[in-house]
Amino acid sequence: MSASHDSDTLLLEDIIRPENLVFEKTACLTDNTLSYCPGCGHGTAHRILMEVVEEMGIQGQTIGIAPVGCSVLAYDFMNVDMQQAAHGRAPAVATGIKRVMPEKYVFTYQGDGDLAAIGTAETIHACNRGENITIIFINNGIYGMTGGQMAPTTLAGMRTSTSPFGRDTEMMGHPLRITEMVATLPGVCFATRQAVHTPAAVRKAKKAIQTAFELQRQRKGLSLVEIVSNCNSGWKMMPRKANDWMEENMFPFYPLGDIKK
Amino acid sequence: MKGNEAIAEAAIRAGVDAYYGYPITPQSEVMEYLMAERPHLRTGMVVLQAESEVASINMVYGAAGCAKKAMTSSSSPGVSLMQEGISYIAGAELPCLVVNVARGGPGLGTIQPSQADYFQATKGGGHGDYRLIVLAPNSVQEQADFVSLSFDLAFRYRTPVMILSDGALGQMMEKVELPPQRERMTAEEIEAQYGHWATLGKPASRERNIITSLKLKAEQMEAHNLHLQRKYAQIQEAETRYQSLRCDDADYVLVAYGLSSRICQKAVDLARAQGIKVGLLRPITLWPFPTAPIAELARAAKGFISVEMSAGQMVEDVRLAVNGLRPVHHFGRMGGMITSPSQVLEQIKTLFLNPQASLNGGAH
Numbered sequence: 001m002s003a004s005h006d007s008d009t010l011l012l013e014d015i016i017r018p019e020n021l022v023f024e025k026t027a028c029l030t031d032n033t034l035s036y037c038p039g040c041g042h043g044t045a046h047r048i049l050m051e052v053v054e055e056m057g058i059q060g061q062t063i064g065i066a067p068v069g070c071s072v073l074a075y076d077f078m079n080v081d082m083q084q085a086a087h088g089r090a091p092a093v094a095t096g097i098k099r100v101m102p103e104k105y106v107f108t109y110q111g112d113g114d115l116a117a118i119g120t121a122e123t124i125h126a127c128n129r130g131e132n133i134t135i136i137f138i139n140n141g142i143y144g145m146t147g148g149q150m151a152p153t154t155l156a157g158m159r160t161s162t163s164p165f166g167r168d169t170e171m172m173g174h175p176l177r178i179t180e181m182v183a184t185l186p187g188v189c190f191a192t193r194q195a196v197h198t199p200a201a202v203r204k205a206k207k208a209i210q211t212a213f214e215l216q217r218q219r220k221g222l223s224l225v226e227i228v229s230n231c232n233s234g235w236k237m238m239p240r241k242a243n244d245w246m247e248e249n250m251f252p253f254y255p256l257g258d259i260k261k
Numbered sequence: 262m263k264g265n266e267a268i269a270e271a272a273i274r275a276g277v278d279a280y281y282g283y284p285i286t287p288q289s290e291v292m293e294y295l296m297a298e299r300p301h302l303r304t305g306m307v308v309l310q311a312e313s314e315v316a317s318i319n320m321v322y323g324a325a326g327c328a329k330k331a332m333t334s335s336s337s338p339g340v341s342l343m344q345e346g347i348s349y350i351a352g353a354e355l356p357c358l359v360v361n362v363a364r365g366g367p368g369l370g371t372i373q374p375s376q377a378d379y380f381q382a383t384k385g386g387g388h389g390d391y392r393l394i395v396l397a398p399n400s401v402q403e404q405a406d407f408v409s410l411s412f413d414l415a416f417r418y419r420t421p422v423m424i425l426s427d428g429a430l431g432q433m434m435e436k437v438e439l440p441p442q443r444e445r446m447t448a449e450e451i452e453a454q455y456g457h458w459a460t461l462g463k464p465a466s467r468e469r470n471i472i473t474s475l476k477l478k479a480e481q482m483e484a485h486n487l488h489l490q491r492k493y494a495q496i497q498e499a500e501t502r503y504q505s506l507r508c509d510d511a512d513y514v515l516v517a518y519g520l521s522s523r524i525c526q527k528a529v530d531l532a533r534a535q536g537i538k539v540g541l542l543r544p545i546t547l548w549p550f551p552t553a554p555i556a557e558l559a560r561a562a563k564g565f566i567s568v569e570m571s572a573g574q575m576v577e578d579v580r581l582a583v584n585g586l587r588p589v590h591h592f593g594r595m596g597g598m599i600t601s602p603s604q605v606l607e608q609i610k611t612l613f614l615n616p617q618a619s620l621n622g623g624a625h
């Protein structure tokens with residue numbers, strides 16, 4: 001019908017044709033509809049991670065670990081074999097896998113509550129043993145899935161549902177820069193902090209993930225890529241505003257760039 | 262050989278792929294033996310000391326999700342820490358072995374032997390409707406034999422198996438005939454046998470495999486629970502194990518497992534020498550529990566005593582099996598104390614051969 005209609009109106013079918021495609025989603029992502037809020041950084045982080053897996057040709061050798069949190073259903077979207085871990089335990093699960101299948105690529109995908117609160121021990125000890133895995137760490141300074149509670153990475157003064165008057169550092173402690181902490185450990189070969197809120201940032205973040213997987217291929221030890229991201233629902237901001245707020249408030253405390261390479 | 266060492270050596274010989282553990286008395290010899298034995302040189306088996314029992318059980322989860330034979334061992338407080346992971350393993354239907362060389366509790370308790378973890382082992386110490394197959398050895402020989410058996414059962418039903426031992430069995434030395442070395446499965450064998458569910462890396466020829474216990478829709482979660490319950494019913498049907506000793510003509514039946522069953526064997530001899538017809542029903546699987554044989558014995562026997570090193574935990578399952586037909590008593594000591602055969606005999610006399618006490622029936 002699209003080819004034969006005689007009006008001069010352009011129909012959707014005329015536009016969506018293989019020869020007009022300028023972008024295609026990687027086959028390492030499934031066709032399932034993402035469960036994330038519009039404007040959230042998880043979707044982009046998923047995409048660049050799976051693009052790296054596709055470009056390295058390691059889909060059949062990759063095993064991912066989904067955490068507890070917003071990305072608990074990451075296995076619905078990432079088209080690789082995956083395990084879902086108990087809250088915070090992804091680095092232990094990844095250790096268990098990698099030790100019995102050292103030739104596979106193993107990554108965890110974790111949020112800040114999962115990695116830097118309940119899973120702190122598993123994170124630090126996997127890093128300290130130099131487990132040859134890659135950790136993708138999404139830091140948005142809040143618990144998104146449970147409705148916007150204070151996280152270990154919540155900024156001083158930041159309002160959340162469990163710090164409704166702002167995070168009082170005397171009462172509630174200080175935000176945790178865990179990537180800087182683990183960068184001090186000899187078992188960690190690469191620690192970097194990235195973002196996915198602009199095209200330029202996305203390109204850099206993807207390069208960092210490539211580096212992390214390449215180091216894993218070379219058996220260099222643990223590589224950790226932190227991605228500072230927004231949570232417009234939890235922060236109660238429109239996506240654009242959330243990205244501006246992230247630049248103004250998150251980046252000064254969580255500066256982007258390589259911490260250890 | 263020491264009971265703990267027998268578990269470790271049997272694990273190497275069972276073709277286990279990975280042991281992840283954390284030191285705790287009275288079972289630290291399991292990992293010590295493995296580390297000294299360097300099984301990666303013998304069979305390629307991985308041995309890793311984790312940062313906690315929480316980490317070790319989750320390492321087991323990861324390796325089990327790749328259809329590897331993975332195990333951990335610990336003692337009571339450490340096994341408490343593993344309960345979350347065990348619930349996940351049961352929910353995700355992964356095969357593995359957890360050994361509990363139990364000690365006295367509650368809390369930090371003591372390092373002496375105890376059977377007070379029966380409830381935790383058999384009723385689901387973690388959250389949700391799940392069961393473990395629980396094997397209770399009563400000798401160093403069985404500590405060794407049950408390792409291989411556990412993995413056979415774990416993989417047959419894709420379910421976690423627990424060996425519930427105690428500090429005395431772990432520490433005691435007995436002669437043991439070790440099983441022959443079983444080869445570890447190759448990657449190709451695992452792919453052929455378990456490639457339909459294990460996370461081994463997704464080839465182009467199949468959909469991705471997902472290991473999870475999460476079903477967000479209630480209808481799906483109920484269906485998953487019904488599936489698990491059907492599996493547990495099959496296990497109850499096919500895998501109940503027990504040993505019956507002189508029960509055929511017994512007036513009084515002792516029900517005891519593990520170390521207590523060794524004590525009760527002697528008590529049976531003492532009683533028989535005095536003309537008292539006593540038998541011993543020893544559950545080898547604590548779950549599934551040998552309900553039917555106990556119910557059968559209740560038709561002829563006059564009474565039961567559940568002898569346990571606890572305040573009385575298994576006695577509840579014995580009462581359910583006897584179902585009010587006969588008096589069922591508990592006898593045992595707690596906190597690391599062990600009863601003696603003569604004390605058990607005294608109890609039989611006091612409870613059943615003293616007309617005053619027998620009026621009390623099942624309530625003691």
